[in-house]
Structures are given as C-alpha cells and as structure tokens.
Amino acid sequence: MQTPDSPAASPFAAFGLAPALLAGLADLSFTEPTPVQTLVLPAVLDGQDVAGQAPTGSGKTAAYGLAILQQVDVALPQVQAIVLVPARELVLQVRDAIKSLGKHLPNLRVAGYYGGHAMRDEVKGMQEHQLPHIIVATPGRLLDHLERRTFIPNQIKSLVLDEADKLLDLGFQEEMATIISRLPRRRQTLLFSATMPDKVLNLVREHLTKPRVMNAGGEQEGSRLPENLTIHGHLLAAENQKPAALYHLVSQPEAGKSLIFANTRDRVEELARFLRGRGLLADALHGKMLQPERDKAMLKLRNGSIHILVATDVAARGLDINDLGTVVQFDPPHDADTFQHRAGRTARAGATGTAHLLLTTPEQHKIQPWPVTSSVQWARLTPPPLPAALPKPPRPSTVTLHVSAGKREKISRGDLAGAFVSLGGLEREAVGRIEVFDHYSFVAVPEEVAAEVQARMDGAKVKGKKVKVAVVR
Structure with missing residues (x-):
C-alpha cells in the first residue's frame, strides 16, 4: 500500500522515473516539480533535444540530471553523459547535485574535471575500472582529456550545455565545437541558458537536432529573477557612506x-577585513585565490563557520548556497546580466531571499533603465554610525576541520562521520557538514569542542589510514 510520502506516490512518479531516482528525490525532500522541470522533463525523457531558457535557481540542474540518470547503464563501465559548464565552482555544484539525485543507483560514478585541479589526479581516476558514468567539466579541461585519449567518447548518450550564454561569453565556442565533433552523432543534446541572444540561438541551430525550444524564464519578459526575491535599491548621499550601509544591512538578525x-579583488579583501574588524564572521573569495582556498571559503559559509562571503563576479559564478x-551589490553591476546573476544567487528553488543595491544617484541613473531592474524598490538610506573596530575577531559557532x-x-562522508563520533567523541547530531575532495576533506564541528575533537582526531586512523587534522583558518 502506498503512503502519501512514499516515492511511488510522489508527483515525480508521473514522469516515469526509475524507483531509485524517486527515492533520491524523496531523500532531498523534492516533493513538487518546479515549473522548469514540469516543462522540460517530458520532452527530455522522450529523447528529444531541448533548448531551454531558464533562470538561476529554477531547478534546471535536477531537470537534466534526472534525464541523464534515467538513461545511464551503471553496469556499463563507460562514460555515457557529459555536462559542460563555464566555471569550476559550477562543476562541483552540478557534480554533487547529480550524485545526490542518483545516490540509490548502485555503483554510479560521477566525476568533476576543471582547470586548476591536478590533471594527474583526474587521469589516475579514469583507469579502465574506474571510468565515470557521467562527467561534469569545463570545456577546456574536457578537451584536454579528449586530446590525451584518457577516455573514448563512443558510448556518449547525452550532452548537456549548461549556462550556454556564459560558456560563449567566456570564449569557449571553439572548444565546444571541437568536443561536439568528437562525440557520437546519435546522442541527445540539451542546452540551457538564462538568456537566448543570437549567439546562443546559433549554437542551437548548429548542434541540436530538431530541438524543442522552451522558455521557463518566468512571466515577465526581460526579468529572469526568482519570484520570491525582494530587491531593495538604497540611495546614498555619497560613496563614503557605503561601508556603514553595508554593515547596517548584513548585521541585521534577519540577514542570515x-x-x-565587489568589482575588484582588492575591494573584496578590504571589505572582508572591514567586516571582521567590526565583529562579523566574513571571508573573501576571488580569482587570485588558489582552488583549495576557494573551497575552504565556500565550505565555511555553507557550514556556518562564517556568515558572510565577499566575492568578485568571476569567483562567484555558479555558486549555489x-x-x-x-545578497548585497556593494559596487554597481557593469551590465544587466551581471545584475541578474548577482541578485539571483538568493531566493533559489522556491525559497525567499533579499537582494540589496548600494548606489549613489549617478549609479542609479545608469542601471534604472534596464528592464531586469523594474522590480527594485528604491529608497533613500542614511546609515547609522559605524561601531568601533574590535580588538579581536569574533568566535564562530562552528569550526571547520581539515582532514588529510x-x-x-x-x-567517504560516512567514514568521517563515524570516526568523529567513535574517535572524536562527538554526538552524531553534533557532526556538521562534511565535504570530501580528492585528497582532503572538511568537517564542521561545534566551536566549544573543536580543540578537543581536533586533538583526538589528529593522528587517528580513519578506515585504516592515519590522518592529520587541523583547524581551517
């Protein structure tokens, strides 16, 4: 007998998805398909090529992720699907999302490849018995693998071009064309883009076969922002009021x-120091940071070791929190697409969120004509005085530990969770977010016991391997 919350009773069951995928959706508490999933899934599962216009946070990753997982034969040790994305942060995000959706498919392997990551580690992981079923990659790194023939793409069933407009903006057109020329002609190609300019439509015409063109961009033409997003435009009398206004906004309890x-690396570092000096848990994220440092900053925000991340646009591309x-735009966006990308980082997948703009009157005059800013609520803001800088930085409620x-x-995550309970002395519910990378992992623990747990775990054996454990600073 079906219960209301059993996988078979899920609205997703109407798409004919495999029971293992319905179980994955239930684990993720996905109870109702988003509009883009309702629109796209039937055509994709029917084997058609699809070109979909969809905003950030619309659920498109699950839409194409479910479709390619439905087709994957986990008994076949070959690469069967490729997802191309414009940035390494998006590689990690999409890889993890597909893994979560397919967690009940036995022996499913999903890999993420991107520049800045050691090529030798990726090649080592692509030995014959460890070939991934699905690869999520940036175009340049995937082309490197094809050139080295680390895998043969003759079993590819699906190709996904995600954030196609950004792929083209970043100059990946030649790499994508070369990659596509090496894939089987008989395959399904899915393209998703927040915008559909001529250059994206040319990509559709060149590489998709009789595609279904779908627009899941929302009701208002020119506005692709989430429906549950509130945008406030704060007009300041002078540029030098911006730091006080920023502090005022992000220090409110409801800010979360x-x-x-910010527009430059120097400004990002400056603002992170400014906020930390006034008692807020903040860190920086920009393109000059090495990838492990970027991973640490993102993890600290996700697990609560920090509450604020100050970032450049390039570094924040593809972030999904x-x-x-x-969201606060301290510096004005250069164009409408940048405005949309920034504001759309919050209020994702049906959640509510608030975006703020800190602008002088001349800056407002520049962006106000953009259609995408039509929902901005404008008001004058005179920020209250800043508090004095603190002599010491605040202590977080959660500390992130690095495991070697x-x-x-x-x-695995389960191995680490078990070790931190049995060896580290934590209650299971006290073990926070765990993220596992190729040769290191991060584990969040309560601040009040972090030193004791770190001392117990440093030098302990996890699954027979002695590990070093240190606090992430």
Whole structure:
C-alpha cells in the first residue's frame, strides 16, 4: 500500500522515473516539480533535444540530471553523459547535485574535471575500472582529456550545455565545437541558458537536432529573477557612506548568510577585513585565490563557520548556497546580466531571499533603465554610525576541520562521520557538514569542542589510514 510520502506516490512518479531516482528525490525532500522541470522533463525523457531558457535557481540542474540518470547503464563501465559548464565552482555544484539525485543507483560514478585541479589526479581516476558514468567539466579541461585519449567518447548518450550564454561569453565556442565533433552523432543534446541572444540561438541551430525550444524564464519578459526575491535599491548621499550601509544591512538578525559582490579583488579583501574588524564572521573569495582556498571559503559559509562571503563576479559564478538569505551589490553591476546573476544567487528553488543595491544617484541613473531592474524598490538610506573596530575577531559557532584524506584514499562522508563520533567523541547530531575532495576533506564541528575533537582526531586512523587534522583558518 502506498503512503502519501512514499516515492511511488510522489508527483515525480508521473514522469516515469526509475524507483531509485524517486527515492533520491524523496531523500532531498523534492516533493513538487518546479515549473522548469514540469516543462522540460517530458520532452527530455522522450529523447528529444531541448533548448531551454531558464533562470538561476529554477531547478534546471535536477531537470537534466534526472534525464541523464534515467538513461545511464551503471553496469556499463563507460562514460555515457557529459555536462559542460563555464566555471569550476559550477562543476562541483552540478557534480554533487547529480550524485545526490542518483545516490540509490548502485555503483554510479560521477566525476568533476576543471582547470586548476591536478590533471594527474583526474587521469589516475579514469583507469579502465574506474571510468565515470557521467562527467561534469569545463570545456577546456574536457578537451584536454579528449586530446590525451584518457577516455573514448563512443558510448556518449547525452550532452548537456549548461549556462550556454556564459560558456560563449567566456570564449569557449571553439572548444565546444571541437568536443561536439568528437562525440557520437546519435546522442541527445540539451542546452540551457538564462538568456537566448543570437549567439546562443546559433549554437542551437548548429548542434541540436530538431530541438524543442522552451522558455521557463518566468512571466515577465526581460526579468529572469526568482519570484520570491525582494530587491531593495538604497540611495546614498555619497560613496563614503557605503561601508556603514553595508554593515547596517548584513548585521541585521534577519540577514542570515550573506553574499557581497565587489568589482575588484582588492575591494573584496578590504571589505572582508572591514567586516571582521567590526565583529562579523566574513571571508573573501576571488580569482587570485588558489582552488583549495576557494573551497575552504565556500565550505565555511555553507557550514556556518562564517556568515558572510565577499566575492568578485568571476569567483562567484555558479555558486549555489541553498540557505543564502541576503545578497548585497556593494559596487554597481557593469551590465544587466551581471545584475541578474548577482541578485539571483538568493531566493533559489522556491525559497525567499533579499537582494540589496548600494548606489549613489549617478549609479542609479545608469542601471534604472534596464528592464531586469523594474522590480527594485528604491529608497533613500542614511546609515547609522559605524561601531568601533574590535580588538579581536569574533568566535564562530562552528569550526571547520581539515582532514588529510579524501576520495582517492577511499574515504567517504560516512567514514568521517563515524570516526568523529567513535574517535572524536562527538554526538552524531553534533557532526556538521562534511565535504570530501580528492585528497582532503572538511568537517564542521561545534566551536566549544573543536580543540578537543581536533586533538583526538589528529593522528587517528580513519578506515585504516592515519590522518592529520587541523583547524581551517
């Protein structure tokens, strides 16, 4: 007998998805398809090529992720689907989302490849018995693998071009054309883009076969922002009022986790120091940082070790933080697409969120004519005085620990959770977010016991391997 919350009773069952995928959706508490999933899934599952216009946070990753997982034969040790995305952060996000959706498919392997990551580690992981079923990659890195023939793409059933407009903006057109020329002609191609300019439509015409062109961009033409997003435009009398206004906005209890956009690396570092000096848990994210440092900053925000991340647009491309409550554009966006990208980081997948703009009157005059800013609520803001800088930085409620072992050492989230309970002395519910990378992992623990747990775990054995454990600073 079906219960109301059983996988078979899910509205997703109407799409004819495999029971293992319905179980994955239930684990993720996906109870109702989003509009883009309702629109796209029937055509994609029917085998048609699809060109979909969809905003950030619309659920498009699950739409194409479910479709390619439905087709994957986990008994066949070959690469069967490729997802191309414009940035390494998006590689990690999409890889993890597909893994979560397919967690009940036995022996499913999903890999993420991107520049800045050691090529030798990726090649080592692509030995004959460990070939992934699905690859999520940036175009340049995937082309490197094809040139080296680390895998043969003759079993590819599906190709996904995600954020196609950004792929083209970043100059990946030649790499994509070369990649596509090496794939089987008989395949399904899915393209998703927040915008559909001529260059994206040319990509559709060149590489998709009789595609279904769908627009899941919302009701208002020119506005692709989430429906549950509130946008406030704060007009300041002078540029030098912006720091006080920023502090005022992100220090409010209702702000929650916050993402602040600045236009330069120096400004990002300056603002992160400014906020930390006044008692807020903040960190920086920009393109000059090495990838492990970027991973640490993102993890600290996700697990609560920090509450605020200050980032450049390039570094923040593709970030997906489900419980992000606030976005602040400290520096004005260069164009309408940048405005949309920034504001759309919050209020994703049906959640509510608030975006703020800090602008002088001349800056307002520049962006107000953009159609995408039509929903901005404008008001004058005179920020209250700033508090004095603190002599010491605040203490977080959660501390992130670095563990010197990861996937290549056959360490899983479950292995780490068990070790931190049995060896570290934590209650199971006290173990926070765990993220496992190739040769290292991060584990969030309560601040009040972090030193004791770190001392117990440093030098302990996890799955037979001695590990080093240190606090992430």
